[in-house]
Amino acid sequence: MSTTELAAGSDKARVTRRGIRLSAAGWLGGAIILVYVLVALTGSLWAPYEAAKILTGAPFEGASLAHPFGTDNLGRDVFSRVVLGTRPVLTMTFAATLLAVVAGGLIGVVLGYLRNWVDEVGMRIVDIVISIPTLVLALLIISAVGNSLWLVVVTVAFLFTPRVARVARAATLNVVTNDYISAALARGESTLSICLREILPNITGIMLVEFAIRSAFAIIFIGSLGFLGFGAPPPTPEWGLMINEARANASNSLWPVLAPAAAMAVLVIGINLFADSLSRLIDRQGQNAATEAK
Amino acid sequence: MSKLVLTRLGMALLSLLAVSAIIFWCVELLPGDAAERILGRNATPESLALLREKLNLNLSAGERYFDWLRSLLSGDFGVSLVADRPVLDYISGRIANTALLSGFALLLYIPISIALGIITAIYRGKFADHAISVIVLIFMCLPEFVIGILLISIFAIKLAWLPPLALIGQANSFGELLRLIALPTITIVAAMSAYAVRMMRESLIEVLESSYVLMARLKGLPTWRVLLFHALPNALGPAINITALNVAWMIGGVVVVESVFEFPGIGRLMVDSISHKDVPVILAISMVMTGAYIATNLIADVLVILLNPKLR
Amino acid sequence: MTTSARPLVELKNLSVDYHGDRGWSRAVDDVSLEIANGEALGLAGESGSGKTTVAYALMGERRGASRIGGGQVLFKGREIFGLSPSELTALRGRSIGFVPQNPMASLTPSMKVGGQVAEMLRFHQVAVPQGMSSRVVELLDAVGIPNPAAAAQRYPHELSGGQQQRVAIAMALACRPDLVILDEPTTGLDVTTQKLILELLAQLKRETGVSMLYVSHDLASLSQICERVAVMQKGRLLEVADSRTLFEKPQHDYTRRLIASIPRIDAPPADRLEPLPVNARTPLLEVDGLSVSYARSGFFGFRAPPPGSDTVKSVSFNVGRGETFALIGESGSGKSSIARAVAGLTAPRAGTIRFNGEPLPALARHRSLALRQKIQIIFQNPDSSLNPRKTVRSILARPLRMFGKLDSAEREARVIELLKAVRLDPAYADRRPHQLSGGERQRVAIARALAADPELIICDEILSALDVSVQASIIRLLETLQRERGLTYLFISHDLAVVRWFAREIGVLRQGAFCELGDTETTLSAPSSPYTIQLLDAVPRIGAAPVPPASSP
Numbered sequence A: 001m002s003t004t005e006l007a008a009g010s011d012k013a014r015v016t017r018r019g020i021r022l023s024a025a026g027w028l029g030g031a032i033i034l035v036y037v038l039v040a041l042t043g044s045l046w047a048p049y050e051a052a053k054i055l056t057g058a059p060f061e062g063a064s065l066a067h068p069f070g071t072d073n074l075g076r077d078v079f080s081r082v083v084l085g086t087r088p089v090l091t092m093t094f095a096a097t098l099l100a101v102v103a104g105g106l107i108g109v110v111l112g113y114l115r116n117w118v119d120e121v122g123m124r125i126v127d128i129v130i131s132i133p134t135l136v137l138a139l140l141i142i143s144a145v146g147n148s149l150w151l152v153v154v155t156v157a158f159l160f161t162p163r164v165a166r167v168a169r170a171a172t173l174n175v176v177t178n179d180y181i182s183a184a185l186a187r188g189e190s191t192l193s194i195c196l197r198e199i200l201p202n203i204t205g206i207m208l209v210e211f212a213i214r215s216a217f218a219i220i221f222i223g224s225l226g227f228l229g230f231g232a233p234p235p236t237p238e239w240g241l242m243i244n245e246a247r248a249n250a251s252n253s254l255w256p257v258l259a260p261a262a263a264m265a266v267l268v269i270g271i272n273l274f275a276d277s278l279s280r281l282i283d284r285q286g287q288n289a290a291t292e293a294k
Numbered sequence B: 001m002s003k004l005v006l007t008r009l010g011m012a013l014l015s016l017l018a019v020s021a022i023i024f025w026c027v028e029l030l031p032g033d034a035a036e037r038i039l040g041r042n043a044t045p046e047s048l049a050l051l052r053e054k055l056n057l058n059l060s061a062g063e064r065y066f067d068w069l070r071s072l073l074s075g076d077f078g079v080s081l082v083a084d085r086p087v088l089d090y091i092s093g094r095i096a097n098t099a100l101l102s103g104f105a106l107l108l109y110i111p112i113s114i115a116l117g118i119i120t121a122i123y124r125g126k127f128a129d130h131a132i133s134v135i136v137l138i139f140m141c142l143p144e145f146v147i148g149i150l151l152i153s154i155f156a157i158k159l160a161w162l163p164p165l166a167l168i169g170q171a172n173s174f175g176e177l178l179r180l181i182a183l184p185t186i187t188i189v190a191a192m193s194a195y196a197v198r199m200m201r202e203s204l205i206e207v208l209e210s211s212y213v214l215m216a217r218l219k220g221l222p223t224w225r226v227l228l229f230h231a232l233p234n235a236l237g238p239a240i241n242i243t244a245l246n247v248a249w250m251i252g253g254v255v256v257v258e259s260v261f262e263f264p265g266i267g268r269l270m271v272d273s274i275s276h277k278d279v280p281v282i283l284a285i286s287m288v289m290t291g292a293y294i295a296t297n298l299i300a301d302v303l304v305i306l307l308n309p310k311l312r
Numbered sequence C: 001m002t003t004s005a006r007p008l009v010e011l012k013n014l015s016v017d018y019h020g021d022r023g024w025s026r027a028v029d030d031v032s033l034e035i036a037n038g039e040a041l042g043l044a045g046e047s048g049s050g051k052t053t054v055a056y057a058l059m060g061e062r063r064g065a066s067r068i069g070g071g072q073v074l075f076k077g078r079e080i081f082g083l084s085p086s087e088l089t090a091l092r093g094r095s096i097g098f099v100p101q102n103p104m105a106s107l108t109p110s111m112k113v114g115g116q117v118a119e120m121l122r123f124h125q126v127a128v129p130q131g132m133s134s135r136v137v138e139l140l141d142a143v144g145i146p147n148p149a150a151a152a153q154r155y156p157h158e159l160s161g162g163q164q165q166r167v168a169i170a171m172a173l174a175c176r177p178d179l180v181i182l183d184e185p186t187t188g189l190d191v192t193t194q195k196l197i198l199e200l201l202a203q204l205k206r207e208t209g210v211s212m213l214y215v216s217h218d219l220a221s222l223s224q225i226c227e228r229v230a231v232m233q234k235g236r237l238l239e240v241a242d243s244r245t246l247f248e249k250p251q252h253d254y255t256r257r258l259i260a261s262i263p264r265i266d267a268p269p270a271d272r273l274e275p276l277p278v279n280a281r282t283p284l285l286e287v288d289g290l291s292v293s294y295a296r297s298g299f300f301g302f303r304a305p306p307p308g309s310d311t312v313k314s315v316s317f318n319v320g321r322g323e324t325f326a327l328i329g330e331s332g333s334g335k336s337s338i339a340r341a342v343a344g345l346t347a348p349r350a351g352t353i354r355f356n357g358e359p360l361p362a363l364a365r366h367r368s369l370a371l372r373q374k375i376q377i378i379f380q381n382p383d384s385s386l387n388p389r390k391t392v393r394s395i396l397a398r399p400l401r402m403f404g405k406l407d408s409a410e411r412e413a414r415v416i417e418l419l420k421a422v423r424l425d426p427a428y429a430d431r432r433p434h435q436l437s438g439g440e441r442q443r444v445a446i447a448r449a450l451a452a453d454p455e456l457i458i459c460d461e462i463l464s465a466l467d468v469s470v471q472a473s474i475i476r477l478l479e480t481l482q483r484e485r486g487l488t489y490l491f492i493s494h495d496l497a498v499v500r501w502f503a504r505e506i507g508v509l510r511q512g513a514f515c516e517l518g519d520t521e522t523t524l525s526a527p528s529s530p531y532t533i534q535l536l537d538a539v540p541r542i543g544a545a546p547v548p549p550a551s552s553p
Helices: A003-008 A024-046 A078-114 A117-130 A134-145 A149-176 A179-187 A191-228 A239-247 A255-291 B002-028 B034-042 B045-054 B061-073 B087-122 B127-141 B144-158 B174-208 B211-218 B223-261 B266-276 B279-307 C051-058 C085-091 C113-123 C132-142 C148-152 C161-173 C191-208 C219-225 C243-248 C253-261 C335-343 C369-374 C392-403 C408-421 C426-430 C438-451 C468-485 C496-500 C520-525 C530-538
Strands: C009-020 C023-035 C040-044 C066-075 C096-099 C179-183 C211-216 C228-233 C236-242 C285-293 C310-319 C324-328 C350-355 C375-378 C456-460 C488-493 C505-510 C513-519
Touching (some): A078 A191, A134 A149, A134 A191, A134 B266, A179 A191, A179 C392, A191 B144, A239 A255, B144 B174, B223 B279, C051 C066, C051 C211, C161 C191, C219 C228, C236 C253, C285 C335, C310 C505, C310 C513, C324 C335, C324 C496, C392 C408, C408 C438, C438 C468, C496 C520, C513 C520, C513 C530, C520 C530
Parallel strands (some): C040 C228, C324 C505
Antiparallel strands (some): C285 C350
């Protein structure tokens, strides 16, 4: 062996095991999300009362064994309504966010990859749509077409898509400047092949985090729409709507306001904790990949 | 540099134009004929035809759009269908109220978010950072209307320190005005600051851990000098962008807060107008809000360009 | 060398630990060193040797999550890590100056250059009888910055890399410190600029008698400026000796290997393979009048770029089959643009390229499968040339799938074969790029190029990001492969010494045009262009005495 080969012998890397390492807060957030999903799926099986059933007890009763969160102005059981409201809230949220992430992701990746006049024009359009305040546009659209669960979903998805597209495009730009993309181009790979094989796997981490963050925004936004009366139609036990209905009588009993508010807040906190931890993990993976083998 | 600014200005005006078209088209979709809505049960075929003529409903949507655009440019916002007053007249008082609320909120928000952002960045990983971050996280996860209702329950109902509704039209003195506007202002500030603190912390940390700040320290410069002259000027750009983002949020979020406190501002007027299908007012308020958003972004962009020697 | 006076710097059994994902690890292990007054000590080592950590420790700076695992750092007899923060601040800049590795990143972007130099004077209470601005201009002039008064009013991004580094040196010396620590100050600079900075440093040392700790992986540069050189590997100090002794009689095996790996412009490497016979048939690659431009004008870049903005100006050359043609140039010379044009990644503005006598379409996606297969490219940066989400196997299998007609069993066999061909353990097939070292990643990149069974391989600065010892082994590998498979190389580089014994023909590029083109041997022994002479001159030669300063540029 020549001396140069010998020297290269010291150029060996150590192999390391890679596991998913979220922080404690991240696990907590994940657990919270899981609990909510379970409640959404199974709630109708074990909630003590139906959502629309009035006068299950006297109006504005306080907390008791029969009514853990008391009753509202129509005597409906707040606990049941909160539990049963989980399904419409989670469905609307995740459906809207999923649509937005898929659509926005596709647009962002294509624009970020092309980087020609299509990209310039596309980004201008994205900027223009973003410049309309979300709430205003949502109110306009929903009042134009009517309150329905799926309309709210589509509207929210439409409003979030350009914002997701921006994030996806930025992530794509980061990936596209790498030489392995040039290597694929030199091989003559098709645009579709490059987007699917080379770009997409490298932005999934960021898009997952974006999904989580957008979900948190979506819950608050949909809640705000419900609060203003532009969300799912009553008597859907949607939390924002419940808070609106309960607001006028807040001096009588705070339970009908606090319970759905807390439900919303805890879910959003859980999602944020999870998203934070996930994004730090992804950052670290990127850093490690660059510095590990030095 | 002026070329850059002019391009931005041009883009802003173009955006405004495009938005006007989008909003007009959206409002066009509102069901029901405006004339029918106004006359209601008193409608006769003749009065309907007369009103339609008066409202130009016989023209095509495109013609009505350009008509409206033309009057906009000459300062005529049309007449409110509900109040039967010139729109500008009708909404200017409201705009002033909302501007007052936003102004107060900004005044409080800027020092709070900058201070907290600096503290959490400098003491990152230590107790102060964790404590502040937890509080900020909680506020960030509460929708504005929840914060508002909670504040009302605690400070207006339980403690009775402040009035629950912000009917500032009834204020007789400046002191009373402040009392009425306090809760909605705090609500907005709490919601906005939460985001801002987190974003500022990130961008400040990036600056604090940069090579040039390290170099400044290795030069043996006192800490205040490093922070004030090497770190801060480079953190201003991101800070301005963050603030612009939050102001943009506020323009939309003010709608919810005004509804909670029944504050007589354009946010609440917007919701009411949509319920009553008062088209000219809807259009006017949408344009005002979007215009404010675009103007904010433009100012932020220009400030960033001015501050960054690389772009000048 | 000083005798009885106390050494300026004493490191006694210094150990530094880093906290990573896997707990504490030792980055510096029991290192003892001394620097005497007026002496320049070179600290040599490859990446991961711990030399940078030692340099920062001398300033009392612990980077990232690290702690002192033991030992002392004494400056003028005082323990650095025992100083209070205000004492440390007083020491830094005043008594110990620091020249950073990357001046663009280390100069504050928002502050004028003159202000950053003036800060040193102001905050260390240096007396400036002639006034602050005059003194700043004097300092900038002393480091050879042209038009120093105007330069002082500029922002860092308005200066060139070389000028930025001169500013950093001016800042470091402004307070006339006893010691200057230099952390790889010439990495990232052009080789001609490198030479000028080295000369400047030698001159300043002579004039001011300042002590130096010069950290670098470039042994040859160290030998020119430092009286003594210390060699570190994996945190340990292997040996210290005065320059001449170190290079003539290295004690340690590693040092010997390191010295042997340094490409020498003046003598062929000891294990050089026999040069191949000249091949007189039609050249494999013919480039004729190639021009490349990156300027875009008009709305959305639709209009043709203005003349005179070409990065590559009508370049012509041929590459014979089975040969190595080296394209040499500094940054901005256009060498990478030519590589990318041949590879089909950039469309030229003008000119033709013929491969095997047939015209080559400009972009890869317009080329036939056969053409794409025969021309392959390897890139400079091992961190970005492999898809981090794929395994090595999948990276190598892709070209096999595209260009070959093998079934999956045959592909698997080929993958193993390829890994062996680049001297990698077949077990690496299951690894991902982040589990490989820089040199190993480059080998995978070479294997990926080989997988297509090409005739021409374009190597775009493939050695620049690697350690010196690794560079030598990669060159050896390329030569072996060339002989085994009859490969042709278009080898892009900025390093004359590396290609001196590796390339048959050479073209020296300057600002987009050839100033020298021909057979390597004759061209370099009797260069016709003054630029080539400048480049040859700038190659650091081991053991050469520090070059006397050239007159101010």
